[in-house]
Amino acid sequence: MSCPTLEPATLPVCPGLFYATPARDGILSRIRIPGGIINSQQGHAIAQFAEGFGEGYVHVTNRANLQIRKIQGITPEVLTTLQNVGLAATLTEVDHLRNIMASPTAGIDSLELIDTRPLVRELDAYICEHPELKGLSPKFSVAFDGGGAVSICEQKNEVVFRAMSLSDDWGLVENNIYFQLILGDATNILLKPEECLSVVVAIAQVYLDNVDQTLARKPRLKHIMQDKGVEWYLQQAERYLAFSLLKRLKPTLDKSINPQKYHHLGVHPQQQPGFSYIGIILPLGQLLTKQLHYLTDLAQTYGNGTLRLTPWQNLLISDIPNSSIPHVKDEIERLGLHWNANHIQSSLVACTGKTGCASSATDTKGQALALADYLNKHITLDVPVKIHFSGCPKSCAYHGKSDITLLGTLFEKNKTLVEGYHIYVGDQEQAFGRKLYTNVCIAELPHRILQMLRVYQIKRAEFDESLGEFTNRYTIAKLRQLFDEEGQ
Ligand code: SF4
Structure with a gap:
């Protein structure tokens, strides 16, 4: 085990446990939790860490790792203690790499095709023994989806292995359970489960071979593939494999993904x-x-x-x-x-906001919690409604589909600069959906959203039509008319 060191942030390294990464509200630490699973010893250790060096709370991130803000006075001894309970990489060099993602229901999901936890452990062990992987882009990310009810395929990852069952006999494994490799546009490659690790290693090796390691800002894998072509990349990867990736192409695969329907709550x-x-x-x-x-x-x-x-x-x-x-x-x-999936907070997300990020126009988290509080007092939801607060267009907190997106903005009102939001709904063909309202001030926001929810509950076509689907059926002008009538 290497001795932990505290290094000053050398951006663009992503936050880790061993990189003191400054944020607007202090030092930020991120603890990689491969597959998102922590045992009781680790749970208590993280809580003690946040009590002793943070401000008494932790955040679960959208990569299912843990983040602690406003860290102060952390010592190498504490980091060793965390390493000793199996938290973070045993090699500090690779601690900034993105967390390995897997379905949180791996091994318990009644619909899954294969338990992905052994694959996560195998890959994490490989990463922790190979310091040369520090040369990967900090955005290099891998996910394993076991094909169950709780899919993570819609989450952003550069390399995704998605389990699928083939009705016709492809003839490589006994039970016909394969992993579909999703890499850029190459979504039709089938792999045996035991081949996944060697494919990640080959993909990583090609990246290391072709990226100048002295670059301060490393390119993303997807940009290399866009530049050189996916086929070129796969051919290069084959040099490190005992089999041909291109011969594993299966032209007709069902690529549809079940949208996440809150089976995890x-x-x-x-x-x-x-x-x-x-x-x-x-x-x-x-x-x-x-x-x-x-x-x-x-x-x-x-x-x-x-x-x-x-x-x-x-x-x-x-x-x-x-x-x-x-x-x-x-x-x-x-x-x-x-624990109820219909609770307003179940599908409320917000980025760090202006308390922790200089790019934010608004206090996203504070305003999101205030909105949830108001809505809880005035309406009972019977299906989840996804509401996403973003302090700027970068949309760090959430990249999937939302019913309502609130994009922070500053605008002039009565000759004063005030915080507010543009409100977008539905149709995800556009970045945030369709713009419904511009420059809604904070005081007006809760009532506006409440109007929208009330109209949706009355006028939805069927019980499980989402708010986003409901708004897609109308023009923006008609939606404004419907919501304004409710407000009168
Ligand atoms: S979405 Fe924008 S404002 Fe929010 S955390 Fe990311 S960069 Fe900062």
Whole structure:
């Protein structure tokens, strides 16, 4: 194990545990959690770390790792302690690489085709033994999707392995379960599960061979493929493989992906009879350290002792006997948290906002929580409505589809510069959807959103038509008319 060191930020390295990365509100630490699963020892260790060196809370990120802000006075000894419980890379050089993503329900999902946890462990072990991988772009990202009900295929990753079952016999494996390699436009390559690691290694090696390692800002993998072509990249990768990637092309594959339907929240039966998992909503991904301690103990007492972090900034407790579910629900509520997928906070996301990011026009997190508070008092949702606050067009917090996107802006009102939002709805063919309202000031925002939700609940075509789908059926002018009538 290498001795941890605290290095000054050498941007564009992404935040890690061993890189003191400055943010507007202080030092930011990010702990890689491969596959998003932490055991009870790690849960308590992270909580103690955030209590001792942060401000008593942690955030689950959209890569299912943990982030602690406003860090002060951290010492190398503390980092060694965290390494000793298996947190972060044992090689500090690769600590900034992106977290390996996998479905948070791997191994328990009743619909999954294959448990991806062994693949995550295998890749993480490889990364931790190969310091040369520090030359990869910090955006280099890998995900494994086991083909279950909780898909992570819509999350942004540069290399995705998606399990699929082929009805016709491709003839390479006994049970016809393969991984589809999704790499740029090359989405039709089929691999045996045991081939995935060697393919990641080959893809990484080609990157290292072709990128000037002295560059301060490394190009993204996708930009190299756009520049040189995916076929060229695959041919280069084949030099490091014992088989031909291009011969694994299968022209006709069903590429459709089940959209994420909140199967990770609330209570769901597992593939293990008699056991369920429960998905817990964290307000904007935030977890107080006392909540983290308590949930860790809850998982130890009623589950298998692990917490599973999700890229939707929530977490799951798994392996709970069905008879214990009512009690676990009560305990979660006693902590001030919620588990119901229809709760307004279940699908509310916000980027860091102006308290932590100089690019932000608005206090996204504070305003998102204030909106949730207002809506909770005035309306009960019966299906989740995805509301995304972004402080600038970069959209760091969420790249998937939203029903409502609120883009922060500053504008002049009564000769004063005020914070507000442009409101976008539905249709994701455009970056944020279609622009419905411009320059809505903070005071006006809650009432505007409430009007929209009320009209949607009355006029949706069917119960599970999403708010985004509902708005897509109307012109912007008609939508404004409908919402304004509700407000009168
Ligand atoms: S979306 Fe923009 S404002 Fe928000 S954290 Fe990212 S860069 Fe900052």
